[in-house]
């Protein structure tokens with residue numbers, strides 16, 4: 181579990197599936213996160229997926245919770261993969277619509293980077309985002325990701341083809357800006373608390 185700013189990233193529990201069911205059947209959430217607004221997933225499928233994901237060491241799956249009221253407000257994931265000797269974490273997140281545009285996405289992305297590089301010693305993180313998801317691009321770039329590739333016309337959404345953008349950040353790039361980004365994204369008080377917590381030894 182990791183607490184950072186006003187949120188915590190904790191393990192999924194069976195009880196979270198009712199929220200995930202709502203989020204993964206929501207038109208706008210799936211439009212932006214998957215490029216699949218028509219996504220329809222049953223509770224049975226989610227239960228099966230939950231059982232598989234729980235045992236999968238290569239998938240670090242989190243529920244994002246508001247610390248103040250312990251409310252589940254979204255999900256976050258790091259999918260681990262090796263490219264030869266290079267250890268990569270592919271990250272993803274979505275938030276309940278009610279919480280969009282309040283600065284939480286940047287905190288989640290920072291948390292996923294810190295987990296990947298400061299806690300897990302990965303070499304690189306990457307993320308995919310569809311062409312029209314300008315908010316997500318802004319969040320990734322604000323956290324230090326660079327847009328380093330394009331999968332041209334690889335998604336078909338609402339009547340036309342779209343590019344998928346590929347973003348990445350290397351461990352050394354993140355470590356060079358880590359404390360600056362923590363201060364920038366969390367604000368002074370939360371940043372100092374988090375930096376001191378993560379400098380304990």
Ligand SMILES: CC(C)(COP(=O)(O)OP(=O)(O)OC[C@H]1O[C@@H](n2cnc3c(N)ncnc32)[C@H](O)[C@@H]1OP(=O)(O)O)[C@@H](O)C(=O)NCCC(=O)NCCS
Pocket residue numbers: 208209212213214273274275276279280281282283284285286287307308309310313314315316318319322
């Ligand atoms: C993407 C998501 C996680 C971001 O979280 P969030 O809390 O809404 O984002 P934040 O408030 O931290 O930051 C949003 C940034 O994008 C900017 N932004 C918002 N809409 C924008 C737009 N249409 N064009 C450009 N920038 C935009 C905001 O101004 C803000 O930047 P700033 O703080 O520098 O001004 C969240 O919106 C979400 O769950 N969206 C649906 C699912 C999704 O897109 N998942 C990501 C898939 S890659």
